[in-house]
Structures are given as structure tokens and as C-alpha cells.
Amino acid sequence: MSSTAGQVIRCKDALKLKLEMVLILLLQGQTPLFPRIYGHEAGGIVESVGPGVTDLQPGDHVLPVFTGECGDCRHCKSEESNMCDLLRINTDRGVMLTDGKSRFSINGKPIYHFLGGSTFSEYTVCHIGTVAKINPAAPLDKxxxxxxxxxxxxxxxxNVAKPQKGHTVAVFGLGAVGLAAAEGARLSGASRIIGVDLNPSRFKEAKKFGVTELINPKDxxxxxxxxxxxxTDGGVDRSIECTGNVQAMISAFECVHDGWGVAVLVGVPSKDDEFKTHPMNLxxxxxxxxxxxxxxxxxxxLPGVVEKYMNKELEVEKFITHSIPFSEINKAFDYMLKGEGLRCIIRMEG
Structure with missing residues (x-):
């Protein structure tokens, strides 16, 4: 693989990857681009850097990320935003920004990138702005x-809902993202964390993440x-929606208490969805x-989030339910589609 001056790094072992429903949701309504190397959640080790790259060097441990931080745009310079103008998520882009070319090929024909990572591979090339350097002592497979x-x-x-100690919090969707939101509410000292999910099999696992009460809307x-x-005598103090279902989004907003309630939308909706609520709710x-x-x-x-794990403030192992070699990647998709796991680690072996 080649590198472009000042813009890319080459990661060996875009290793220990995982699959999630977000990958599928992000593709809704997008123009297909094939052939393509997928994968966007991973940890790896820098193998080489392009000329002009000074923030990283070979041997550094990193987390490739599906969005980026150029450090120069108005969003990056704002304390209130992480929506980088240059490197924010783009599911349609399949090439490097610097020269509009792919770093992957077969028989002289390009294979396209995905979300700036293409981490279902032993080696990948990333823009410097989409790679976070982390503590080398942190286990990449976690x-x-x-x-x-x-x-x-x-x-x-x-960072967004910011529940206070003693608050009540409702979390819609008890997949890995929702359980991470529940974990954040627990760390904040929430007194009640109400989980909402249509899959009753998730309820037992949810209690490990601080969920105190469980609701199945079908009941x-x-x-x-x-x-x-x-x-809750009028509504919860905070709610966090992690499903991508527009009706769940509406429910999450309408269940917060008037006067001070805050609802946060996380899930990715379908492109034609519309959010409707009465203006009086606002x-x-x-x-x-x-x-x-x-x-x-x-x-x-992200380096600070990793340090929370290293300092035993954050437990990530309880999110990992399966681990398989890359040759069995289809099993990971099966686990995901059947709702049988939270995170499946894919080991890049060989």
C-alpha cells in the first residue's frame, strides 16, 4: 500500500473488529459502491506513516474511527461540536481525500474504502485525522x-444528556449502544434507569449495566x-433513544418531564422518516x-475514554459476548441479526 504526504497512516492488523447494526443502518438510502472492504470499528498498530505525518509513528497503538477531527475547521475548533467539516462520516466516499484514489486493488482494479477505515483487513490505510492514538498498554481486543x-x-x-445524581433516566433500545448509554447514566449516579425494548431476552443482561426497571411496549x-x-410522576429527567425507530424517538421525547426534561436522539432513522410531536411539548x-x-x-x-477503562472506571468486557476468527465472520452477522450478542470480536488471524 502507498501513503500520501501528510495525510495517511498504514495500520497493521486492523485487528479485533466488531459488527454492529449501525453498519447496516448507515447504508440505508446510500448509493451502493462495490467492490469494497467494509469494517469501521477496530483497534490496530501503526505500520508506517506518510511523509509529513508527525503525530504518529510506527508502533503506535490506535483506534481508527468512522468520523474524524482535522483540527482546523470551525467544528473542530468549537468546544461544542465534533462534526468535522473535512472528515465527518460519508458512506458514499470510497477513496482517499488527498488524491481521490483507493489504496486497495486487485488485478490492477480498485477496491473501495468504507467510512475511512475498511477494517475488515489485516492492513488498511487511514487519513491521519481519523486515527486516535491510545495507551499502548490497553488491550486492543477489548x-x-x-x-x-x-x-x-x-x-x-x-456529554449530552448529562443526568445528575438521583435523576431518572429512560433508555430506548437495549443493544450495545443503549446499554452503553445506561452505563453512562449509572456512572452519573442516576437513581432509576428504565430500559425500553421489544426483545425480552435483553432484560436480564441489561441489569448488569445499571438498568433498574424494564418495559416491553408490547405488554x-x-x-x-x-x-x-x-x-415517574410526570416523566423522567432524561431519556436517550438508541434504536433508530422514529416512533421510539417520539416516545423518548414525550416521556421526559416538562420544565426540565431532556431527550437525546442517538439512533439513525430511515431517510424518509419524519419526527412529529405537538409544539406544546417544546x-x-x-x-x-x-x-x-x-x-x-x-x-x-477517545484516549481519555480508553484511560477510563485502564483506571477501572469503565468496564468494557461485559459488552463483549463473542470472539471469532475472521474466517467465521458470517457467524458474527448471524449473532447480530438474531439479537444474540452485544459485541463480537473478529480476530484477524494468519
Missing amino acids: VCILSCGISTGLGAAL HDKPVQQVIIEM LNERTLKGTFFGNYKPRTD
Whole structure:
């Protein structure tokens, strides 16, 4: 693989990858681009760097991230945003930014990149702005899951919803992202964490992440937001939606208490979905927020999230339910589609 001056690094062992529903959701409504190397959540070791790259060197341990931080645009310079103008997520782009070419090929024909990572590979090439340098002592087969979903849910709670000690929090969707949001609420000292999910098999696992009460909307003959309002004497202090279902988004907003309630939307909806609620829900001083990657700036903030794990403030092992070699990657998709696991580590062996 080649490198481009000042812009790329080459990671050996884009190793210990994982699959998640976000990968599929992000492709809804997108123009297909094939052939392509997929994969976007990983940990790896820098093999080489292009001329002009000074922030990284061979041997560094890194987390490739599906979005980036150029450090120069208005978003990167703002303390309130992580939506980098240059490197924010783009599912259509399949080439490097610097020269519009792919770094992968077969028989002289290009194979396209995916989300700036293409981590289902032993080697990959990334823009310097989409790679976060981390503590080399951190086990890559654990902290790799912090490069996408877990940080998204955790940050949605800690950075955006910001529940206070004693608050009540509702989390819609108890997959890995939702459970990470519950973990963030637990770390914040929430007194009640109400989990909402249509899959009752998730309920036992959810208690490990601080969920204190569980609701299956199918068990009720009224909207789930009304159920939550009745349970909490007017509504929860904070809610976090992690499903991508627009009706769950509406329920998450309408179940927060008037006057101070804050709802945070995390899930990725279908492109034609519309969010509808009565304007009085806003005029009655409820707040609706959205978040992208938990409002973490990848290069600036991810090393600190890894340190939370190293300092035993954050447990990531409980998110990892399976581990398989790359040759069995289809099993990981089966686990995901059947809802039988949270995170499946894919080992790049051989």
C-alpha cells in the first residue's frame, strides 16, 4: 500500500473488529459502491506513516474511527461540536481525500474504502485525522469496541444528556449502544434507569449495566411514553433513544418531564422518516437534542475514554459476548441479526 504526504497512516492488523447494526443502518438510502472492504470499528498498530505525518509513528497503538477531527475547521475548533467539516462520516466516499484514489486493488482494479477505515483487513490505510492514538498498554481486543458504538452511547449520556445524581433516566433500545448509554447514566449516579425494548431476552443482561426497571411496549395497551409518565410522576429527567425507530424517538421525547426534561436522539432513522410531536411539548420546556458519536472528538477525547477503562472506571468486557476468527465472520452477522450478542470480536488471524 502507498501513503500520501501528510495525510495517511498504514495500520497493521486492523485487528479485533466488531459488527454492529449501525453498519447496516448507515447504508440505508446510500448509493451502493462495490467492490469494497467494509469494517469501521477496530483497534490496530501503526505500520508506517506518510511523509509529513508527525503525530504518529510506527508502533503506535490506535483506534481508527468512522468520523474524524482535522483540527482546523470551525467544528473542530468549537468546544461544542465534533462534526468535522473535512472528515465527518460519508458512506458514499470510497477513496482517499488527498488524491481521490483507493489504496486497495486487485488485478490492477480498485477496491473501495468504507467510512475511512475498511477494517475488515489485516492492513488498511487511514487519513491521519481519523486515527486516535491510545495507551499502548490497553488491550486492543477489548478497547477496539470504544471506536464506535460504546463511545456513542456512553457519550450520549455523559456529554449530552448529562443526568445528575438521583435523576431518572429512560433508555430506548437495549443493544450495545443503549446499554452503553445506561452505563453512562449509572456512572452519573442516576437513581432509576428504565430500559425500553421489544426483545425480552435483553432484560436480564441489561441489569448488569445499571438498568433498574424494564418495559416491553408490547405488554401495554397505551403508548409507552404514557406508561413511563405514570411510573415517574410526570416523566423522567432524561431519556436517550438508541434504536433508530422514529416512533421510539417520539416516545423518548414525550416521556421526559416538562420544565426540565431532556431527550437525546442517538439512533439513525430511515431517510424518509419524519419526527412529529405537538409544539406544546417544546413550549412546556422539554428539550430535544441530537448527538453524533456521543459528542466525542475522536483524536482529542477517545484516549481519555480508553484511560477510563485502564483506571477501572469503565468496564468494557461485559459488552463483549463473542470472539471469532475472521474466517467465521458470517457467524458474527448471524449473532447480530438474531439479537444474540452485544459485541463480537473478529480476530484477524494468519
